[in-house]
Amino acid sequence: MTKIDLNIIKIELFGCPIHQLSMEQTIAIIDHSIENRIFLQHVVVNAAKLANMQKDAQLKESIINCNIINADGQAVVWASKLLGKALPERVAGIDLMENLVKLANQRNYRIFFFGAKEDIVRKVVDKYSDIYSPGIIAGYRNGYYSKEDEPEIAKQIADSKADILFVAITSPKKEIFINAYKDIMNTPFTMGVGGSFDVVAGITKRAPKWMQNSGLEWLYRVIQEPGRMWKRYLITNTQFIGMVIKYKLGLNKKL
Known part of the structure; x- marks a missing residue:
């Protein structure tokens, strides 16, 4: 595998760098790092994590210092496309x-x-x-x-x-x-x-494929654990939607 410069294949979304990598590309990079004993730290971000990063400096620092950052949530992929910074797919x-x-x-x-x-x-x-x-x-x-x-x-x-x-x-x-x-x-x-x-x-249990592909995996988690999850997702998902709308309407020029 040809070594990929991770610095040139990333976008920034609401202050968080995210790599424009498919699942296949991510696995290839990880395989290369293991084979060559090169340290690599990986993290994924979803809508909730991006919303929480806006007010939690320690969380933000811990994420942006990782070597590979993938978009875990389908909502993040949709937002990237809507805002003109398209990610290839959810990982x-x-x-x-x-x-x-x-x-x-x-x-x-x-x-x-x-x-x-x-x-x-x-x-x-x-x-x-x-x-x-x-x-x-x-x-x-x-x-x-x-x-x-x-x-x-x-x-x-x-x-x-x-x-x-x-x-x-x-x-x-x-x-x-x-x-x-x-x-x-x-x-x-x-x-x-x-x-x-x-x-x-x-x-x-994991959400059915149709819910994963529709960006509704969070809803399936709420159904399984309503007492613990409903408030968390209601707040963070609303915040994330607000962040996207504000940027799209030109009310916030900084991604």
Whole structure:
């Protein structure tokens, strides 16, 4: 693969750089980084995250410092096209994770799974071991720990000699951890995967394809967890729509 200059293939949307990459291109870049032991940190953004970044400086800093930023939400892809900064397609975090697990099996890469509750991360490891091979599992650890535990966790990841690190912990906590210990862990590729472990473990269900393609995956999450999700998505989705409208009407000239 010819090395791609990530600096020249990105747009900026509401103060956040996002790379104009398809799923296939993203996987190729990640494969190249693992094969050549080049550190790469990945993050995805959706409408909610872009809205929250406007008032959360720590969250914004943790995202814009990542090496690859993909558009996870369909709404972000639509907004990019409406505002004349078209992204090629949605690169959903869970789909990318699943593709990278498959890649690990093909390329003999090893993965460390970090985050979620103990029973959930264990189910994820068992499922991928059954589908592919136990050989792709470098190690795992739940996401419940204190600040004092961090050096020991970083050493556990380093000792596993993992090629890929999936982190199912909230932002910006996971990005802060990765930035603080990336030299110790020495893992070529790291990726925050949000609630993907819950989906793989069968705790929560993914929206049907038609809802994913229609930008309604957020609604499916609200239906599954109304008490926790309705207010979050009502507020952030409304904010995001307002941001797009203001720019389109010329009320806000800064993207």
